[in-house]
Amino acid sequence: MKIKKFEAGSFREALAWVKKELGQEAVILSSEEIGGLNPKVEVVAAIDPDLAQEKTIKSFSPESESEPEWGEKFPRPDKVSLSSSPPVTRAKAFPAYHEQVLLELQNLRESLEALRNKGYEVSLPESKKNIYQYLRNRFIREDLALNLTEKANCLTDLSGIIRNDLQAGWDWSDKKVVILIGSTGVGKTTTAAKLCGQSIKLKKKVGLISLDTFRIGAIEQIRIYSRILGVPLSIASSPEEVREGINKLKDRDIIIIDTTGRNPKDPSYGNELKAVYALGIPMETHLLISGSSSEHFMAESLSHYQSLPVNRIAFTKMDEAGGFGPVYNFSMQARKPVAYLTTGQKVPADIEFCSNAQLADLILNPKDVGRIAEINPIH
Ligand SMILES: Nc1nc2c(ncn2[C@@H]2O[C@H](COP(=O)(O)OP(=O)(O)OP(=O)(O)O)[C@@H](O)[C@H]2O)c(=O)[nH]1
Ligand SMILES: [Mg+2]
Incomplete structure (x- = not known):
């Protein structure tokens, strides 16, 4: 057993050093924060060379896919040396107390493995x-x-x-064109309708443009919202028609553009959106991410939309999410402000505009989502 003490400025640094010097199999035995003029952390780590070696040999076992490099280090099993002793089991060759020692070593190894798997927490x-x-x-x-x-x-x-x-919140004061993008079914059209409803509550003049002439029923869906909310709607089947739509709605304070629900991996979808940006009309892009999707899917969405000029992110379906931690994880990864959260299917009620402090409190106490609606003047 090799035991070594590491001193560093932070636990993260100390752990990185432990891994570098002793390898992945290292176990943290103790850790301490030391204050004073030069604060530091002290981590004591250990490595069992036998355990590390056993893992290496296991990777050359007959079950492993690749053949080991036979040579001096690993003699070929079919080359039997005449001088080699007949096979004996270790247990028979050792006296009883040695067996006891072996058993204890085995237990110790298992305990060390269990500790190692607890990772950061133990350190x-x-x-x-x-x-x-x-x-x-x-x-x-x-x-x-x-x-x-x-x-x-x-x-x-x-x-x-x-x-x-974090950065959270959305500024309603400017006149602007907002384009909503995101994966299929993430809630773009519903959110567009909610934003229209909330704009009306703030006495803003709002207009809608739909770029979704792809999905059967999409135009009908947004037409119903435009009729119920009394918001003018323009349907655009090409970037040029987006320009015409924006011109038609130029008396509006806010224009919301709803886009087609398509697989973001489909390159023609990205090209369609790029053609809209190529119009050169200033737009604020909101990337909608479903809070009920896996973090892997969220990260994938981000990488697919990274080539587009995303200004803000918005989390939809937070009422179906398991927790708000992924909102923090994703925001830290995307490094974009969070414009709003949507929390249900009701239009226009189920949308929350929160401040940094409110979002931080939600991440730590997810059950408080209802309280934001109570505090928020827009409701
Ligand atoms: N639970 C819940 N459901 C939502 C929320 N927002 C939207 N939905 C539902 O999600 C479904 C899809 O919503 P849409 O607004 O049509 O999604 P979309 O992104 O426009 O879909 P495509 O245009 O097909 O890509 C509908 O059943 C909505 O009612 C939300 O915040 N919470
Ligand atoms: Mg839609």
């Missing part, structure tokens, strides 16, 4: 463990949770730290 001092666990219970990603844990001295610090990391 944290007691005072920080509950902060880290609190964040993980709210689905904050491991590395982000560790980062927040390093910054926070107690649970009550978290809200302030998170609100500084």
Whole structure:
């Protein structure tokens, strides 16, 4: 067993150093934060060379797919040496107390493996463990949770730290054209209708343009919303018609453009949208992300839309989401302000415009979503 002490500026640095020096199999035995003039962290880590070697040999076992490189290091099994001793089991060759020692070593290895699998949590001092666990219970990603844990001295610090990391809110004061993009069925048309309804509540003149002439029934769906809300609608089947639509609606304070629901992996979809941006008309782009989709899918959506000039992100279907942690994870990845959240199918009610502080509180206390509606003057 090789045991080594590491001193570094932060737990993250210390862990990276442990991994580099002792490898992935290393186990953290203890960790401590040391204050004073030069604050630092001290981490004691260990590696069991036998365990590491056993893992290497296992990877050359007959079950493994690739053939090992036979040579001096690994003699070919079919080359039997005359001088080699007959096979004996280790258990028979050792006296009883050795068997006992082997058994204890085995138990120790298993305990070390279990500790290693607990990862970051084990490396944290007691005072920080509950902060880290609190964040993980709210689905904050491991590395982000560790980062927040390093910054926070107690649970009550978290809200302030998170609100500084995020940007939330939407400015209704300017005259603008807003284009909603996002994967199929994410809620673009419903959100367009909700934004129209909320604009009307704020006494803004609003207009709608639909670029969705692709899906059967799409025009009918937005026509119904435009009729119910009393909002003028223009249907555009080409970028040129988008320009014409914007001209027709030029007396409006806000124009919302609803786009086609298509697979973002389809290159023709991206090209269609790029042709709209090529008109050179200033637009604010909102990328809609479903809060009920997996984080893997969210990240995939981001990479597909990265070539477009996304200004803000908005999370839809938060009423179906398992938690609000992914909102933090995704916002930190996308580094874009969060314009609003949608929280149900009711038009125009189920949309929330929150401040940094409100979003931070939602991430930490997801059950408080109803309170935003109470506080928000738009409702
Ligand atoms: N639970 C829940 N459902 C929502 C929300 N927003 C939209 N939906 C529902 O999601 C479904 C799809 O909504 P649409 O607005 O048609 O989605 P879209 O992105 O325009 O769909 P495509 O144009 O086909 O890509 C509808 O059944 C909506 O009622 C929300 O915030 N919560
Ligand atoms: Mg739609």
